[in-house]
Amino acid sequence: MPKARTRIVEHGFAEGAIVLALVGWWLTARGLPSYVLPGPPEVLLTVVRFFTDPALLYHLGVSFGRVAAAVAIAMGLAVTLAVMARSSPFLMAVLERRLLVMLNSFPSVGWAILGVVWFSVSNPTVIFIEVAIILPFCLTNALEGFRNIDTELEEMGASMSRNGWRRFTRLTLPLVMPFLAAGLRISFGICWKIALVAELFGAQSGLGYLLMQAQSSANAAMVFACCLVIVLVVFVVDRLLLAPLAAAYSRNRGLA
């Protein structure tokens, strides 16, 4: 079976390249002080500590809670706005040509600074900053989703039930779900990758705080470990929660 063989070769190449990269890292790190480049064992130990040391686990949990809250709030806000804009082309124009244009070009660090100036440092401030950063991504997807709804299906729904809420949850929501799921995945990733900047301005907990601390004490192993933990969290949540969610809804629509 040539197909199976090419798969093995592909895997061999991919995994081999990773092992090679790790060995290269290890060899380079041996000749360098650990505040410049810590070796793989040292970094791995720090990553493990994240799941055994309650103090580190606490910081991870705090960041996770903030990100989850921010994604939920931003998505709720985006869906509410998109639903309101459906019945009013004018509001749609305001959202697309004013609000989205503004939010899309707003630098993320600008929100972080303004958030701290306006509300001082606290949990809600961090969540506000994260919501402001990911809202354009949620809103773009929500608007696109509602625009793509098949109006004939909606008319059919209207002939079957007069209950608006029932029609919304049974018909409209499943129809926009693929777009919302895509929006969730993108904004969850962005929240961890970029919106973490919200925690760099004086927050007393979270991964951003840990990064800041590690930076000022030249603890390179901790910086590496924070990065890897973020990769891990984004990966695991995406694979176990968000990707299956997206897949479930795209099958319902008979796509791919």
Place this chain on the structure above:
Amino acid sequence: MTDLTIAAPPARGGTTPPAHQWALHAVTATALLAWYVYSLFVPAYQVPGPVAVANRMLGFVTDPLLALQLGISLAHVGAAIALAFVAGAAAALCAHYLPVTRLLIDSRLTPFLNAFSGIGWLFLGILWFGINHTTVVFAVTMILIPFTIINLRAGLAELDTELIELGSSLTRAPVALMSKVIVPMLVPYMFATLRISFGVAWKVTLTAELFGGNSGVGYLLNVARQEFDTETIFAVILFILLFVAFTEVFMFRPLQRRLDRRYRLA
């Protein structure tokens, strides 16, 4: 394929009727008015008024030192986009033409880079290079590379194989095939890549300059933040908003329209 659904920017639905155009300007004016009224009731270090901010922006335009910082930021953005484009194109072409590397690039390297924190790159850059231009450009480049790979991979995957077959029946020269057939077919995807890169780059360059740079607009923001100079913070943010919106309206959208017209194949 990979997770991101931003391969090509969604087409903006329809054009706005002229009556709405005026109403939209009225919305902008109302927002400005609301800002003005609100600024009368809160201290200036929290929300400075539009007039004070406009004055500060005028100062920016006339002061060559500040214009220089704006230029430095622009150079950071440009350098990072160019580097990320070259690196991303190399990876995407590698995955397309060397099937052995496909698994490594598509399901190992890209997801890893895609999940890697931008703040993480920035802090690693500070550790390795110190606080300078290199750190800023490095961090922004690393953030942009996964976007570039994903977009160009999508473009390569969509290549019309029949056209390439036709091309290879007409010439044996790979360079001619590449420049006359393949690259023109990729142009819309390259354009989408640059457009996305530009938007993302502006958002993160300021962060990178704030923590890892000693020049550029992000650095100005940092100084203003430490001095509680909210007027400057507002002025800088407004500049970025205007700049990005103008490039979108006067550069990217007309170009996109021309591309759409040229590439409107059924």
